[in-house]
Amino acid sequence: MRLTGFLRQRVRNWIRRRQGPDRGPVTLRRGRIYILPTSLGVAFGLMLFAMLLGSLNYANNLGLGLTFLLASLGLVTMQACHRNLETLIVSEAGTESPFAGQEAIFQLAFSNPGRAARCDLEAATTAMAADPVSIAAGGEATVNLRVATRRRGWVLLDRIEITTRFPYGLFRAWAVLHPHRRCLVYPRPADTAPPPPPAPGASGAGAMRRGDDDFAGLKDYHPGDAPRHIAWKAYAKGGELLVKQFSGAAEPVPIFDLAQAPGPDLESRLSVLARWIVDAEARGKTFGLRLPGLEIPPQPGRQQRRRCLAALAEYQTVEPVDA
Amino acid sequence: MLEPGEQFRRLSWTTAGLVAALAPHMAHLRVWVTGFVLAACVWRLLAERRGWRLPGVALRTAIALGATGGVIASYSTITGLDGGTALLALMAALKLLETRAPRDHVVLIFIGWFLCLAAFLYAQDIRTVAFVVPTVWLLAAALLEVARRGHGLALSPFRATGAMLVKALPLALVLFLFFPRIAGSF
Numbered sequence: 278m279r280l281t282g283f284l285r286q287r288v289r290n291w292i293r294r295r296q297g298p299d300r301g302p303v304t305l306r307r308g309r310i311y312i313l314p315t316s317l318g319v320a321f322g323l324m325l326f327a328m329l330l331g332s333l334n335y336a337n338n339l340g341l342g343l344t345f346l347l348a349s350l351g352l353v354t355m356q357a358c359h360r361n362l363e364t365l366i367v368s369e370a371g372t373e374s375p376f377a378g379q380e381a382i383f384q385l386a387f388s389n390p391g392r393a394a395r396c397d398l399e400a401a402t403t404a405m406a407a408d409p410v411s412i413a414a415g416g417e418a419t420v421n422l423r424v425a426t427r428r429r430g431w432v433l434l435d436r437i438e439i440t441t442r443f444p445y446g447l448f449r450a451w452a453v454l455h456p457h458r459r460c461l462v463y464p465r466p467a468d469t470a471p472p473p474p475p476a477p478g479a480s481g482a483g484a485m486r487r488g489d490d491d492f493a494g495l496k497d498y499h500p501g502d503a504p505r506h507i508a509w510k511a512y513a514k515g516g517e518l519l520v521k522q523f524s525g526a527a528e529p530v531p532i533f534d535l536a537q538a539p540g541p542d543l544e545s546r547l548s549v550l551a552r553w554i555v556d557a558e559a560r561g562k563t564f565g566l567r568l569p570g571l572e573i574p575p576q577p578g579r580q581q582r583r584r585c586l587a588a589l590a591e592y593q594t595v596e597p598v599d600a
Numbered sequence: 601m602l603e604p605g606e607q608f609r610r611l612s613w614t615t616a617g618l619v620a621a622l623a624p625h626m627a628h629l630r631v632w633v634t635g636f637v638l639a640a641c642v643w644r645l646l647a648e649r650r651g652w653r654l655p656g657v658a659l660r661t662a663i664a665l666g667a668t669g670g671v672i673a674s675y676s677t678i679t680g681l682d683g684g685t686a687l688l689a690l691m692a693a694l695k696l697l698e699t700r701a702p703r704d705h706v707v708l709i710f711i712g713w714f715l716c717l718a719a720f721l722y723a724q725d726i727r728t729v730a731f732v733v734p735t736v737w738l739l740a741a742a743l744l745e746v747a748r749r750g751h752g753l754a755l756s757p758f759r760a761t762g763a764m765l766v767k768a769l770p771l772a773l774v775l776f777l778f779f780p781r782i783a784g785s786f
Contacts, residue, residue, distance in 0.1 A: 317706055324710050328717050333781070339720040339729065343736065345775040347713060349768035350740065357764065397749045411753030444760065446706070446747040 289436070289453075298455050302368035305439070305452045310362050312355065318447035321351055351447055358448040361395050361441045365452075370419055372460040374586075376551070380423040381460040383434050388417045397443040403436055429464040429547070430594040433457070463586040466552035467545065473553045474537050530575040531557070532565035533585075535592075547589050554589075558582040568592055608648045613742040613757075614705045615641045618692055620735040621712035624719040624728060625685055630674050633686045636667070640693035655697055664694055685718045705746035712739045737765060 296309055314322070325348050332340030370384035383402075389395050389412040397409045400420045410418045426432055435458075440451040498507060498518035508519045533553045540546035550566070557564040558579065565575035566585040571592075573585055619641060626634050647654060655663070667690040668678060675683035692711040699705060716732045716739075741757035 317703070320706075320710070324713070328714070331717060331721070335721050336781070337720055337724065339724050339732075340717050341779070342772065342776050343713075343717055343720060343732070345772040345779070346736070346765070346768060348775065349771035350764060352771065353764045353768045394753055394755075396753055396755065399749070409749045413753060442747070442749065444747065444764070445743055446702070 292453050293436075293455055296453065296455060298457060300457075302366055303454055305362050305365045305367065307363065310359060310450055310452050312359050312448055312450040314355075315442065315446060315449050317445075318351070321447050325351070351445075354445045355448045357444050358441060358450045360393075361398070361443050362439065362450050362452055364391055365389060365395060365398070365439070367437075367439065367454060369456060369458060372458065374461045374463055374583075374590075375426055376463045377426055377429045377465040379426065381426050381432050381462060383422045383424065383458055383460060385420045385422060385437065386417060387412055387420065389413070389415060391415075395441075395443075397441055399440045401438045401440065402434060403438075424460070426462045429462050429544075429590045431459045431591075432462055433459050461587055461590045463590045464544065464547040464551045466555050467540075467548035470549040470552040471539060473531055473533055473557075475531075530563045530565065532567050532572075532575060533557075534567040535569065536567075543593070547592065551586060551589055554582055554585045604648070604651075608645070610702075610705060610746045611645060611648050611699065613745045614699070614708045615645060615696070617712045617735070617739040617742040618696070618708055618715075620738050621715040621719075622689055622692075623735075624722070624731055625689065625715065628682070628722065629686055629689065632670065632674075633689055637689050637693040640696050644696050644699065654700070660694060660697060663697070664691075667691075667694065681718070681721055685715070688714060688718070702746050706743065709739050709743045709746070712742075737761060740765065 292311075325344055328340065328344040328347070331337075332344055366388045368386045368388070370386040372384065373382040375381050385400055387398065387410065392414050394411065394413050394416075396411045398411070398418075399409045400407045400422055402422050402424055404425065405423050407420045407422055410420055412418045422434070422437065424432055424434060435455055437454040437456060438451055439454070440449060442449050498520050506520050511517065511519045531553075533550050535546060535550060538546040538549040538553075540549055554564065554566070558577075558581070561577060563575045563577040564581070564585070566573040566588060568588060571588060573581070573588060619638070622629075622634070622637055646652070668687070671678050671683055671686050671690065675686060677683045678687050688711060692708060692715075695704060695708055695711070699708065713736065716736055719728055719732050722728075737758070740761040744755070744757045744761050
């Protein structure tokens with residue numbers, strides 16, 4: 278077991294040296310497709326040898342013919358297996374950030390420029406394989422590669438293997454890609470967290486902030502205003518896009534501060550902050566974030582959530598962690 | 601793990617190939633051998649449909665010993681063409697009773713090709729050729745079906761393997777013409 282592991286590592290290093298790193302879309306050309314018989318292929322070869330001996334032993338011409346037909350069929354499937362990968366175009370297609378402990382998703386896009394369909398392509402990281410996909414002639418497919426994560430920070434994906442055993446499973450052709458892709462892992466939101474401390478000036482008199490509660494008037498529309506605040510009735514009457522403005526003195530805008538988050542160590546305090554951010558966004562609230570040396574001004578919405586969680590994930594991490 | 605419908609479909613392909621490969625031998629095999637193999641085929645398909653449990657190791661060992669004993673009793677040997685063919689057919693039936701993984705299917709298809717070869721050892725006439733060639737094709741199509749790993753993109757198995765066999769034909773012809781024949785048997 279140790280020997281095969283050692284050999285596998287040597288082969289991987291050799292492939293990495295001879296191919297170099299990959300940037301952007303990669304077309305799988307001959308020089309980077311490897312092919313070897315599977316154990317099934319070896320068994321097929323042994324069967325052919327036995328058939329050959331049998332036919333020769335009985336000096337049976339039709340038996341020899343059958344043996345040679347099957348041997349040629351095996352060679353044809355070898356070529357078909359190789360061609361199933363050749364000229365396939367593989368490109369990067371986005372990542373999905375997880376919380377620590379969940380799986381990071383790296384998307385791969387396959388596109389088939391050939392005139393024949395490609396069947397049963399399997400993409401895999403060193404740890405996990407994605408489900409096989411088939412692509413019609415001229416078609417495209419997206420594959421999700423999942424990488425397990427343990428803690429917040431960057432996970433790196435620097436080796437992808439694309440494999441096919443089509444058509445007969447007698448041969449395995451594969452190509453290796455060395456992208457340099459990373460995906461940010463957010464800190465896992467704490468299971469239980471105390472409610473965030475009240476924002477300063479919570480009971481401050483007459484703090485007229487823009488809020489969502491009481492209708493206060495109309496103003497001109499600017500890109501970025503929430504569509505649900507557009508005054509469609511006014512638009513229907515006057516043809517002018519106006520936005521309803523509301524005033525809400527009720528709720529002050531909280532800025533979550535690392536200094537105010539409780540917890541025994543940095544990681545658990547970041548987890549508490551993550552919990553506050555996730556909850557606030559789920560309730561449609563406006564929120565901001567303050568870390569030492571960084572302040573994200575309050576805003577509502579998904580984009581803000583991503584920005585704040587990313588700031589937490591990257592806080593005081595230096596090196597990307599390997600997956 | 602494959603879903604039940606898919607497993608049944610693969611099993612049907614393999615069984616069909618096996619029965620076709622067995623057909624040329626039915627004339628000379630003892631009736632109990634043919635009967636046992638066909639019964640095993642039917643039982644296995646029914647078991648897949650109805651969700652019956654497959655026989656365990658003890659029962660399979662008993663069947664294997666019984667089959668070998670039966671061949672010795674009927675043919676007085678397990679080597680030789682007659683005894684060997686009978687044993688091959690029985691072992692195929694036995695393998696069928698434990699077919700779960702794709703690998704088991706492939707073993708059955710290999711046995712099917714062996715039975716095709718054995719058919720030529722019995723008779724090298726045009727009728728045998730006319731029967732064996734489509735059987736080889738059917739077995740190749742079955743192998744294509746059982747070796748599929750994904751669900752996407754259904755292929756026509758006969759068209760796809762037919763195209764590959766046509767490509768294999770010239771090469772096979774070259775091998776056939778130029779392969780040295782060794783005189784005598786060993």
